[in-house]
Amino acid sequence: MVDYSVKGQVALLEVNNPPVNALSTAVRTGLRDGIAKASKDPKVKAIIICGKGQTFPAGADIREFGQPPRAPWLIEVGDSIEASLKPVVAAIHGTCLGGGLEVSLFCHYRIAVKSARVGFPEVNLGLLPGAAGTQRLPRLVGLPVALDMITSGRHVTALDAKKYGILDELVAGDLINAAIKYAMSVVGKPLMERRLRYKQVPGADKAREVCEAAMAQVKRKYKGYEAPVECVRAVRASVDLPYADGIRMESELFKQLNASGQARAQQYAFFAERTVSRWSMPNGSYRTAKALPVKTTAVLGAGTMGTGIAVCLLSAGLPVILLEQNEKLLQNGLRTIKALMEGSVKLGKVPMEVAQKATTLLKPTLNYEDLKDVDLVIEAVFENLKLKREVFGKLDKICKPSALLCSNTSTLDIDLAATSRPDKVAGMHFFAPAYHMRLLENIYGTKTSFMVEEGANPYEIDQIMEDLGMPMGPFKVRDLSGIDIGWRITQEVAKSLGTTITKETKYLGGERYCGIGDDLYEKGRHGRKTGLGFYKYEKKGGKISTPDPDALDIIEAYRQRRGIVKCKISSQEVIERQMYSSINEGFKILEEGICTRPEDIDISWLYGFTFPKYLGGPMFYASRIGLQKVYERICYYHENFPLKQRDCKDLRRRGSSTSGVYTMYPALGVVINSYCDMTTDGGGWTWVFWEVAVDAATRCCWRSPPFFYGYVEVYGYVEVCRLCRGNDNLHLLLSNGESEMRFDMEDFNNNTRYLQYTTFTVGNETSRYLATLSGPSGNVGT
Numbered sequence: 001m002v003d004y005s006v007k008g009q010v011a012l013l014e015v016n017n018p019p020v021n022a023l024s025t026a027v028r029t030g031l032r033d034g035i036a037k038a039s040k041d042p043k044v045k046a047i048i049i050c051g052k053g054q055t056f057p058a059g060a061d062i063r064e065f066g067q068p069p070r071a072p073w074l075i076e077v078g079d080s081i082e083a084s085l086k087p088v089v090a091a092i093h094g095t096c097l098g099g100g101l102e103v104s105l106f107c108h109y110r111i112a113v114k115s116a117r118v119g120f121p122e123v124n125l126g127l128l129p130g131a132a133g134t135q136r137l138p139r140l141v142g143l144p145v146a147l148d149m150i151t152s153g154r155h156v157t158a159l160d161a162k163k164y165g166i167l168d169e170l171v172a173g174d175l176i177n178a179a180i181k182y183a184m185s186v187v188g189k190p191l192m193e194r195r196l197r198y199k200q201v202p203g204a205d206k207a208r209e210v211c212e213a214a215m216a217q218v219k220r221k222y223k224g225y226e227a228p229v230e231c232v233r234a235v236r237a238s239v240d241l242p243y244a245d246g247i248r249m250e251s252e253l254f255k256q257l258n259a260s261g262q263a264r265a266q267q268y269a270f271f272a273e274r275t276v277s278r279w280s281m282p283n284g285s286y287r288t289a290k291a292l293p294v295k296t297t298a299v300l301g302a303g304t305m306g307t308g309i310a311v312c313l314l315s316a317g318l319p320v321i322l323l324e325q326n327e328k329l330l331q332n333g334l335r336t337i338k339a340l341m342e343g344s345v346k347l348g349k350v351p352m353e354v355a356q357k358a359t360t361l362l363k364p365t366l367n368y369e370d371l372k373d374v375d376l377v378i379e380a381v382f383e384n385l386k387l388k389r390e391v392f393g394k395l396d397k398i399c400k401p402s403a404l405l406c407s408n409t410s411t412l413d414i415d416l417a418a419t420s421r422p423d424k425v426a427g428m429h430f431f432a433p434a435y436h437m438r439l440l441e442n443i444y445g446t447k448t449s450f451m452v453e454e455g456a457n458p459y460e461i462d463q464i465m466e467d468l469g470m471p472m473g474p475f476k477v478r479d480l481s482g483i484d485i486g487w488r489i490t491q492e493v494a495k496s497l498g499t500t501i502t503k504e505t506k507y508l509g510g511e512r513y514c515g516i517g518d519d520l521y522e523k524g525r526h527g528r529k530t531g532l533g534f535y536k537y538e539k540k541g542g543k544i545s546t547p548d549p550d551a552l553d554i555i556e557a558y559r560q561r562r563g564i565v566k567c568k569i570s571s572q573e574v575i576e577r578q579m580y581s582s583i584n585e586g587f588k589i590l591e592e593g594i595c596t597r598p599e600d601i602d603i604s605w606l607y608g609f610t611f612p613k614y615l616g617g618p619m620f621y622a623s624r625i626g627l628q629k630v631y632e633r634i635c636y637y638h639e640n641f642p643l644k645q646r647d648c649k650d651l652r653r654r655g656s657s658t659s660g661v662y663t664m665y666p667a668l669g670v671v672i673n674s675y676c677d678m679t680t681d682g683g684g685w686t687w688v689f690w691e692v693a694v695d696a697a698t699r700c701c702w703r704s705p706p707f708f709y710g711y712v713e714v715y716g717y718v719e720v721c722r723l724c725r726g727n728d729n730l731h732l733l734l735s736n737g738e739s740e741m742r743f744d745m746e747d748f749n750n751n752t753r754y755l756q757y758t759t760f761t762v763g764n765e766t767s768r769y770l771a772t773l774s775g776p777s778g779n780v781g782t
């Protein structure tokens with residue numbers, strides 16, 4: 001894991017743990033032993049630490065966080081590096097992140113190639129830099145830069161890192177040769193001043209103001225997240241406490257965060273994001289599919305979505321033909337694209353060169369003929385089935401046979417596009433704002449108006465959801481995407497169902513229908529674009545929203561017309577009804593096979609709706625609450641405020657296993673279905689039989705094959721009443737009082753389908769079993 005060699009008078013410690021050289025136990029051991037070996041070797045005058053392959057270590061091994069910690073600790077390894085009497089140089093390329101950056105801060109010198117990036121992304125995993133990073137970075141660069149880097153998790157370019165003083169030198173050409181030269185040049189120089197623990201934090205006299213401002217900022221910017229707050233507290237300790245005490249405080253805060261549900265959720269999201277890229281469908285998968293080359297594109301419609309999509313494509317360096325039906329709309333669209341591009345440059349999201357190039361890549365047109373050679377067309381015209389069918393008919397005639405014809409529709413049936421090439425027609429639903437949101441998908445929205453119909457205030461609902469960590473409440477989102485769009489969609493849905501919507505419509509297609517949006521639409525309140533929607537805006541297209549008594553009057557008039565008596569809805573209920581209806585929908589999506597894994601749904605929410613990562617996603621959130629509770633509350637809401645006329649049978653089935661065990665999907669930690677059963681044999685052994693997916697290596701991220709079957713023996717008679725996932729373990733909570741059987745899944749290897757060492761705790765007695773779980777008829781050895 002760490003290759004040791006000596007080049008002339010320099011010892012080279014090359015971390016060799018692909019793909020990202022994560023600092024696993026073996027790597028930490030290798031570094032510790034390498035430093036000891038080099039220190040003892042009289043031929044060696046200096047030491048270099050670097051990464052083999054594509055990168056310097058990109059951090060601790062995240063998969064180890066859910067497991068019992070194992071020595072040597074990174075901080076001990078770091079201490080031995082810093083204490084070395086021979087200069088140690090970090091030679092950096094690729095991404096030097098988290099624990100990797102901490103290792104480099106223990107080194108006496110740091111050099112890097114220009115393409116390298118450094119950073120402390122722990123905050124994105126619900127953690128803080130726990131191997132002295134919060135104490136050492138401020139000593140090197142001062143509080144403002146340290147606070148910014150540690151609380152944002154951003155990657156810093158080598159150029160900036162040099163400017164901040166993190167790097168001593170940038171090198172060109174071969175990194176190792178340059179590092180050897182550099183290391184030899186510092187041999188004999190005093191090392192004491194290079195040991196960061198002895199430095200004072202620069203600008204410590206301003207610590208209070210700087211840290212208080214940083215705390216206020218993170219509380220505002222990362223509402224609901226624990227890690228950024230603890231990051232500020234830990235960094236502040238670098239000024240308030242001596243080094244050793246600061247390290248102790250950092251370690252305490254790290255442990256607290258690591259034990260929290262937020263860290264688990266954010267680490268789940270990290271792996272879920274990577275898991276969903278390994279997609280599979282009945283007719284292929286990421287392994288077998290070959291991407292079609294897309295060199296030229298066209299966008300139809302220059303409204304909010306069309307211009308957003310065009311900016312997204314242009315920012316990716318793709319040429320775009322923008323088509324509209326008349327010159328006025330086209331010119332409006334071009335102005336919007338220009339403004340959006342300029343805004344993206346100002347925010348640092350798009351480099352100036354890209355924005356400048358975009359002007360040459362964008363071609364406006366009113367003529368469909370100009371689309372004949374493009375590889376990809378994205379239609380973003382009004383949500384009107386007739387219009388879309390006409391557009392697709394024209395595209396089918398004009399575009400080359402290999403062109404992909406896509407619709408940005410969020411609701412209309414893509415099969416109705418009626419072309420001669422259905423295999424080249426797809427839904428490509430961007431989330432608004434299209435140039436900003438990372439998700440591209442088709443997904444159901446939630447029917448968030450229900451609660452307002454009954455008496456809740458839309459502004460309170462938005463505030464509750466924003467306090468939970470959503471960047472925008474559901475009503476601000478509706479204003480952003482356009483109330484007219486929602487109106488058009490429901491008109492089209494009604495048409496496809498052979499009905500029309502009237503002032504009296506209460507159900508549409510079997511689902512409860514709320515007409516508040518229609519009333520706003522009729523009054524010209526189409527959302528941000530008209531300056532009025534659920535909110536009032538400072539101008540047409542403005543972003544500053546203020547509550548508007550006129551909107552509340554429209555809502556109240558609607559309730560009176562319908563004879564609805566306004567009632568008070570608590571914050572807890574607002575959250576439950578929003579979240580649980582999404583969870584319910586999520587389970588249906590899995591059941592219907594639209595998505596194959598809960599990670600797919602969670603990632604859609606994290607990137608499509610900017611759902612707070614510290615909750616992991618709605619499906620992960622459900623697993624933490626406990627599906628039994630979620631199920632009961634959904635039933636309660638269903639009975640009291642029916643969302644649909646039909647009974648929620650799917651949920652009932654899920655919750656109706658005789659042993660009281662609830663179905664969960666693999667990523668949620670356990671797969672249990674009605675198959676769960678227990679029998680007691682003649683020898684007094686109780687056998688629990690269940691269906692479960694385990695990947696104990698990651699705990700949070702479950703891979704195929706998702707299921708295995710097995711028996712577990714429990715001595716004595718116990719009755720399973722509930723199965724849930726706790727912080728670290730899978731638990732079976734038993735009905736006989738204090739008895740609890742815990743499953744510590746320590747080492748499950750997918751390939752051999754083998755579960756080692758399962759610890760069962762029944763009451764106060766703990767026994768360790770070696771459990772071998774095999775195929776459907778498998779059993780357990782003890």
Ligand SMILES: CC/C=C\C/C=C/C(=O)SCCNC(=O)CCNC(=O)[C@H](O)C(C)(C)COP(=O)(O)OP(=O)(O)OC[C@H]1O[C@@H](n2cnc3c(N)ncnc32)[C@H](O)[C@@H]1OP(=O)(O)O
Pocket residue numbers: 019020022058059060061062063074095097098099100121122125128129130131254271274275
């Ligand atoms: C007492 C406390 C001690 C120490 C505190 C230290 C804490 C830490 O260091 S926390 C970790 C900090 N580092 C990170 O958060 C970096 C996470 N990784 C990334 O951001 C990216 O992977 C990358 C920028 C390093 C590379 O990106 P890319 O080239 O796009 O590759 P992938 O993201 O697809 O990753 C490839 C592969 O590697 C797995 N992986 C990446 N980082 C880690 C890691 N730190 N630990 C374990 N595994 C990691 C990733 O999951 C991919 O594998 P799979 O495809 O199998 O999922």
